[in-house]
Amino acid sequence: MAQVDMTGTRRLPFGLLTAWGATRLLLLLFVFKVYVFPGPDVTSDVSVIYQGWYEILRTGTYPLDDVTWQYPPAAALAILSPGLLPFLDYASAFFALAFLADLVVLTLLLYAGARPGRTWRGAWVWVVGLPLLGPTVYARYDVMVTAVAVAALLAGGRHPRLMGALTAFAALLKVWPVLLLLGARGRRAWASAAVTAVSLAALFAVSMPGAFAFLTFQRDRGTEVESLGALVFHVARQFGWNGQVLLNYGSVEFLGDYVDVVSNAALALSAVAFGWLLLWRVRARRFDPQTLADAAFVAVLMFTTTSRVISPQYMVWLVGLAAVCLCFRGSRMVVPARLVLVASFVTVLEFPIWFSHVVMSDGLGIILLFARNGLLVLATLLAALELWQATVPRRVPLPAPDQPTRTKEPMGS
Template identity: 75%
Template sequence: MDRTGVRRALVLLLAAWGATRLVLLLFVLKVFVFPGADVTTDVSVIYQGWYEVLRHGTFPLDDVTWQYPPAAALAILSPVLLPFLDYPTAFFVLACLADLAVLCLLLYAGLRPGRTLRGASVWVLGVPLLGPTVYSRYDLMVTAVAVAALLAGARHPRIMGALAGFGAMVKVWPALLLVGAVRRRAWTSAAVTAGAVGALLAVAMPGAFAFLTFQRDRGTEVESLGALVFHIARHFGWHGEVLLNYGSIEFLGPDVQAVSTAALLLTALAFGWLLLWRLSAVRFRSHTLADAAFTAVLMFTVTSRVISPQYMVWLVGLAAVCLCFRAGRMTLPAVLLLLATFVTVLEFPVGFSHVVVSDWYGITLLVLRNGLLLAATVTAARVLWRATVTETAVAPFPSQATRTKETPLSS
């Protein structure tokens, strides 16, 4: 693309980002009312309540809805950086700044040789598809850390590992970024960072790891893949309940434990596949790190007994990094993900009442959203396997010198 074309693309992306994010801010600040449930109460009630506890030097030990690693406290406490604003407004502004930081990272990466601005386009388009939910959860801040980690990973494995380790102490899933890392330095840096952050917070504030026991009695969240069993079963005499449990709307009753156990088994199988892939892969290119992370988080999300709407922003961020690489092959999974993201906002908050009562409109939305996510997962796994494992059947097996040359780009 010539300089004029690059400038035009940058102007369009920045203008689109500015317009869509202004609308998001107007929704979360309630200048406009978004249809469906009020998603901002998580900030004004739950987060602000945790903030009041955390600022006194302890974790919310009596609140079973606190189910996050200790560094999540930093995200909850972050509005203290803007003391001239009330807590909710400060949180929304910081979420918007995290959104902008991701865009800047993707633009910078997209302008480098061998890269494209497709990743930035995915981010600009994908985030507003989630509606105001995306600014009403701290997941956008975690995603910013994950995007920075993946973009650093191509040349700076220690920085990548440190960011992944820190991210894992904020919300666990960034640990999956290491799936495609081939340099030991990345793993070591991640372990050291996670250990140091966890130890520091455990010493500074009591109850840092109490969250590990708070999910023991969870049911199956109504938006998950496994929940479709009960949505349909309710039309054929299943007599369980739908209740607010551990911070989300879940199915509780007969056979719920069996479905939850099946979900855990599917997660174990997904990790088994990832291990098999890692042992079988012989071609690691500059985009493999991002492709592997995207695939791993898709697998984790689809097999989870909880699929909250804000999880989609993780995937949008990872898909955006994948599409920053001109040689990347995750275009189809990314498109499927964007479609799933659009259906997600129709399901929550717009149509959530239909989901809770399991009417056929709600079931249709869930089947469509979860089906698109499942299709994206299978497609991404197939693309990753073919690019790193089976293509060696037609390409010469790389010599040690070739692998050594390619490895630094994928560390």
């Protein structure tokens, strides 16, 4: 229960703030290597890949010859952002900005949770969920994208135009936030998003060559070893499948016979998910304050679970959206959110702690992936069911027409 002072103002939850401070200090100690986190070094992407892109981007062009650049044009802003802190080296500045993005999300959730009809459950989800993923959260720019997405969702109820603009900007940082618009009602959010997206895309296209080269690189990706479809090959390797596990297009992927079949099946599942979401949007009639966030959570869950790639940092998106959902007392996403938290903990076990077991497809690696991906599948199905039941009215069967009553004729007539 939140404490309330004599004026009726809710006091900040001391325990929540203490937990956030303690866990974030530990994350910083890991990324700055005061303590060494088990498994491969997750910070090397910042000091090698991100910094390499930084050197190219600052010359005024995108990394056109690097197939690992698979991000929309505004991602350049995230990669260039450490330049705002010239007194720090690149990696240290990036970690500091990721930490600030984390703080922004917490502040937004605390502010939202203090309003009438809201709760600080969402802030607790963020405080607990993010550190479950380990230092990866500060070594990728996804926490920055999530901060913009959280701001967009929380603005959606009262400021749809602002939501649309923030959503468009977030989608140009990383594509998935476009799904936030799924539950938006009226035209203002959609119109604002369209105008902002077209304007920013045109600006990037004319100012820097190669702004949309990422579309080709994304198209050519295969089945990443942590994805749902990859379980087929992890099991197949136990029965003699002779494919390979190689670093390909910036991630560790399966290469070999039937990989294209599984990749196409994943795309087909994503298409089915998209079809279900369209059907829901047509059939939905009840839109409560939490519906916008709940619908976004379901949509991102669906596309994350069915994707050809489920990188550990994708879980940051789900934790952030689950946190927004649980800011609303009426949200029915409590169980799916808890499943996402458990999946986040299993994720840090499979990467980076025991990633070598995943790559080798041994018993431990397969168990971890079945557990994590199984939790995501279960969370997706439950969340979709809850969203449907909360917003789509049941069809009431029409009453049967009255049957005429036959009168008994008198005897002898």
